[in-house]
Amino acid sequence: MAQILRVSNLVDTRSRRLRVLNETEPPAKDKSDRPHHPPWIRAKLPSGKTYFELRQRVHALGLHTVCESASCPNLGECWNEKSLTIMILGGLCTRSCKFCDVPTGKPLPPDPDEPARVAAILSELALAHTVITCVTRDDLPDGGAAHWAATIRAVKQRCPDMVLEALTSDFKGDTAAVDVVLQAGPDVFAHNLETVPRLAREVRVQASVERSLRVLAHAKQRGALTKSGLMLGLGEAPDEIRDVMRLLRQAGVDILTLGQYLRPSRQHLSVERHLPPEEFEQLKQEALAMGFAHVESGPLVRSSYHASNQHDLVAARRSAAKQPGQA
Numbered sequence: 370m371a372q373i374l375r376v377s378n379l380v381d382t383r384s385r386r387l388r389v390l391n392e393t394e395p396p397a398k399d400k401s402d403r404p405h406h407p408p409w410i411r412a413k414l415p416s417g418k419t420y421f422e423l424r425q426r427v428h429a430l431g432l433h434t435v436c437e438s439a440s441c442p443n444l445g446e447c448w449n450e451k452s453l454t455i456m457i458l459g460g461l462c463t464r465s466c467k468f469c470d471v472p473t474g475k476p477l478p479p480d481p482d483e484p485a486r487v488a489a490i491l492s493e494l495a496l497a498h499t500v501i502t503c504v505t506r507d508d509l510p511d512g513g514a515a516h517w518a519a520t521i522r523a524v525k526q527r528c529p530d531m532v533l534e535a536l537t538s539d540f541k542g543d544t545a546a547v548d549v550v551l552q553a554g555p556d557v558f559a560h561n562l563e564t565v566p567r568l569a570r571e572v573r574v575q576a577s578v579e580r581s582l583r584v585l586a587h588a589k590q591r592g593a594l595t596k597s598g599l600m601l602g603l604g605e606a607p608d609e610i611r612d613v614m615r616l617l618r619q620a621g622v623d624i625l626t627l628g629q630y631l632r633p634s635r636q637h638l639s640v641e642r643h644l645p646p647e648e649f650e651q652l653k654q655e656a657l658a659m660g661f662a663h664v665e666s667g668p669l670v671r672s673s674y675h676a677s678n679q680h681d682l683v684a685a686r687r688s689a690a691k692q693p694g695q696a
């Protein structure tokens with residue numbers, strides 16, 4: 370137990386907004402710093418007993434979450450339902466994507482105790498479905514694949530029935546590293562394309578669309594249930610969205626998420642357009658018609674938002690995988 374509770378050197382990876390909330394630092398007075406959202410974007414400051422208890426437990430275990438690090442607008446809603454997305458491999462990312470609020474830096478080596486702590490909190494929460502993600506670790510020879518596998522195995526051991534989605538980096542296109550993750554048995558293998566090819570270089574500076582599609586196609590060829598996500602509102606044209614959805618289908622992606630890009634701070638890319646909810650619904654119908662098995666689409670949708678809606682898909686797959694005559 371003492372080993373489980375040992376925590377790594379902590380970096381405060383919470384968003385700028387959350388670092389202010391409930392802390393001694395006074396809130397910003399300059400209203401021009403605040404984003405102007407249309408009425409359908411309702412990002413409330415998180416509050417509530419369950420939220421604060423979960424926050425305390427996450428921090429006591431020295432864990433990071435993308436919910437806090439990426440300034441997710443759904444933090445209050447999700448955490449009050451005990452739904453969170455743990456971010457493994459530390460709190461510093463080796464890449465510097467222009468949409469993302471996770472700090473860039475030189476990370477520490479992976480903490481060998483982290484898998485056990487992740488498994489501990491997920492078993493306490495007794496969730497039916499969870500998403501785990503990571504910072505990108507281009508500094509590691511395997512991109513963090515072995516640590517991923519250790520985490521998946523630790524979680525599967527403590528929570529055998531829970532549906533586990535691994536939202537990974539592109540491992541610099543190293544398919545052997547992808548195989549290491551897949552062999553640990555995540556129920557869903559996810560990797561986000563984030564944007565359309567024309568904007569990719571500006572949005573995901575060190576990534577490439579072709580490489581991401583290759584990683585997804587490889588996971589699909591290995592038999593995984595695959596998932597990807599796009600942020601909309603970065604300046605892409607409607608036909609570019611349709612084209613990239615087709616590319617994802619060609620790579621065999623099963624599950625798609627479409628959400629509105631929200632600027633975490635003035636240092637990040639601007640929002641070029643707020644798509645109304647009806648447009649998200651229209652895109653969802655088009656995506657389903659293209660053959661995606663499940664689509665979550667809406668202004669506040671994130672890769673992990675309402676991810677438990679995919680539970681049936683995974684359950685059907687698990688049951689199909691059982692040999693006739695097995696219990």
Ligand code: SF4
Pocket residue numbers: 435436437441442443444445447448452453454671672673674675
């Ligand atoms: S949508 Fe995902 S990242 Fe956002 S708060 Fe919910 S679980 Fe966390």
